[in-house]
């Protein structure tokens with residue numbers, strides 16, 4: 001049987017673009033369709049604009065520190081109207097690069113929505129229908145807001161942040177995960193009066209307990225008005241602002257409310273049921289280790305599969321899919337020990353297990369140091385960094401590493417390499433420190449703070 005395309009990719013985000021480009025480079029005839037902007041969540045309304053906002057918001061703290069180091073800082077407020085066009089321009093530039101990278105090896109791009117009409121066919125919004133030997137679904141995820149909360153339609157999500165033409169004076173962030181904590185720090189750093197409500201006892205559920213406590217303390221010290229064990233009961237529009245009644249009894253008015261209460265895989269209305277593709281409990285596409293669905297010609301990568309919802313993982317999955325299907329080299333992605341960073345201020349980088357997970361599994365030694373780095377102690381700033389290693393008593397291998405410090409995202413990448421190589425505590429001990437740095441502590445922690 002002949003097909004119009006060897007591969008039809010639905011979704012122009014990190015996973016889809018990588019798979020489409022690399023498949024085309026093997027000589028395959030590839031089409032890719034995207035209903036919004038090329039680049040997906042990461043480039044257009046996620047990692048990239050978020051990180052640029054993190055940079056922008058970090059200057060307020062830097063300026064305060066610079067004064068303590070003797071600089072005469074000319075005080076001036078942050079101007080969203082100056083930053084925002086630059087941000088938009090950068091995203092346009094990146095989108096252009098994505099398009100060029102696809103077009104160069106010959107990927108045909110359709111800027112519209114597509115639905116699956118069968119195991120080897122797709123239909124575009126304009127009515128055209130194509131056949132493909134393989135279909136790759138890489139449609140990502142979308143923010144989820146709890147629909148039952150009265151007034152929920154008044155609240156925005158992370159998607160709306162990147163479309164804001166003005167900076168609010170006050171904001172409420174709801175949630176305690178990656179996105180909520182990052183945005184709370186960003187807005188706080190930009191001078192917005194920032195409140196965060198999290199329904200549980202401590203933010204960042206699933207991360208290391210000691211690190212969670214540390215980060216909560218540090219972000220509050222920087223000015224985020226964090227309420228844990230607190231949720232929104234109702235919202236109403238009042239005089240152009242949003243009145244919020246909280247479960248702790250507070251009634252407060254905010255300029256903006258942003259919900260960062262998780263994301264859901266984008267599988268609605270894609271025609272997956274028509275093709276008989278199996279979905280999981282959260283609407284995610286169920287795939288095997290090769291990203292293949294129960295329909296042999298249909299694969300899925302990235303957030304839509306709800307495995308590890310991180311850009312670099314989606315990219316790896318896209319690459320592995322091409323190796324498997326187009327290079328005759330069956331390749332699985334190793335989803336263990338994936339390092340990630342939460343771009344709070346200070347940042348939190350983590351790889352491997354939490355202390356709690358590791359202790360459940362075997363006897364461990366915990367090495368942990370929380371201290372004021374030289375840069376802070378010189379200016380009397382209380383903010384402490386945290387370096388923590390979880391070590392297997394039996395094998396001596398590092399099972400987990402947790403770093404809270406400015407630049408922790410950069411540091412944890414290197415620890416991730418060591419852990420992938422199976423590094424032991426003795427390998428860390430044998431490494432001579434780089435002095436004076438704060439990260440030297442990671443090779444200098446001699447005595448466990450506890451053995452559990």
Ligand code: NDP
Pocket residue numbers: 146174175176177178179180182198199200204205231260261262263308309310340341342343
């Ligand atoms: P998360 O799943 O990390 O956090 C969702 C938060 O919302 C949790 O605190 C959760 O509480 C809370 N929540 C869920 N439902 C409700 C509800 N009905 N009412 C009140 N609160 C609720 O999702 P995010 O949206 O923050 O991020 C999604 C994913 O995106 C992350 O898991 C991560 O993989 C990725 N990401 C990665 C980043 C990075 O690498 N730096 C940055 C941003 C996103 P509870 O804990 O009680 O369930």
